[in-house]
Amino acid sequence: MASIPLKSRDSLPPRRGIIFILSAPSGAGKTTIWRAALKAIAGLEFSVSLTTRAPREGEADGIDYSFVSEEEFKRRQSSGELAEWARVFESFYGTPRAPLDAAIASGRDILLDIDIQGARQIRAIYPGDSVAVFVLPPSFAELEGRLRGRATEEESKIQHRLRKARDEAQAYPEYDYLIVNAEVDESVAQLETIVDAERLKVGRLRGEFAPWKS
Ligand code: 5GP
Numbered sequence: 001m002a003s004i005p006l007k008s009r010d011s012l013p014p015r016r017g018i019i020f021i022l023s024a025p026s027g028a029g030k031t032t033i034w035r036a037a038l039k040a041i042a043g044l045e046f047s048v049s050l051t052t053r054a055p056r057e058g059e060a061d062g063i064d065y066s067f068v069s070e071e072e073f074k075r076r077q078s079s080g081e082l083a084e085w086a087r088v089f090e091s092f093y094g095t096p097r098a099p100l101d102a103a104i105a106s107g108r109d110i111l112l113d114i115d116i117q118g119a120r121q122i123r124a125i126y127p128g129d130s131v132a133v134f135v136l137p138p139s140f141a142e143l144e145g146r147l148r149g150r151a152t153e154e155e156s157k158i159q160h161r162l163r164k165a166r167d168e169a170q171a172y173p174e175y176d177y178l179i180v181n182a183e184v185d186e187s188v189a190q191l192e193t194i195v196d197a198e199r200l201k202v203g204r205l206r207g208e209f210a211p212w213k214s
Pocket of ligand 1: 050116
């Protein structure tokens with residue numbers, strides 16, 4: 001019987017990097033997931049956003065965010081340095097474009113923790129290169145508990161975040177994958193499964209995905 005000519009991985013063209021978007025209503029546990037995911041998932045980098053909000057306790061400049069003034073943010077935005085930006089609560093947030101383009105071109109995978117507005121923009125700009133994952137809390141009672149447990153904000157802000165969280169949760173059908181974050185380890189394992197599956201898609205391995213094909 002003739003043997004089937006198998007392709008070795010080396011004979012395939014280099015694959016492009018994948019942008020993994022992670023969005024969630026505030027308090028769903030997304031930050032905990034991405035921090036654990038970066039340790040657990042080999043070859044996944046984090047896209048450090050610009051923000052005009054003040055650092056929270058434990059956040060480091062250049063690691064969690066690049067903390068900038070509103071003037072600096074507007075300068076970078078108007079010079080086209082941002083792939084997307086949005087106003088969330090009272091602050092501006094934006095994703096630097098150059099690290100995304102470099103990651104895609106060199107086959108490195110990059111994780112974005114961005115809101116729904118940002119996710120829509122990234123998916124429009126990088127339709128074939130982005131995968132969108134939504135995280136929901138197991139229940140809104142649990143989400144309220146988590147927001148209050150954070151205890152970094154006054155009551156009116158917590159109420160505002162809760163209302164916004166309920167609105168934002170409605171967006172999950174726009175995403176490719178849904179993780180219900182009951183337990184962090186399990187959620188990270190699910191994210192790893194998503195990353196592995198996307199990396200193994202034949203279309204990506206053959207360098208066939210849109211938009212560069214069409
Ligand atoms: P936080 O201030 O709690 O860190 O983030 C508030 C919201 O802003 C979260 O939903 C987070 O995903 C989102 N966010 C963080 N960075 C960016 C970004 O670069 N672009 C957009 N559009 N949203 C972001």
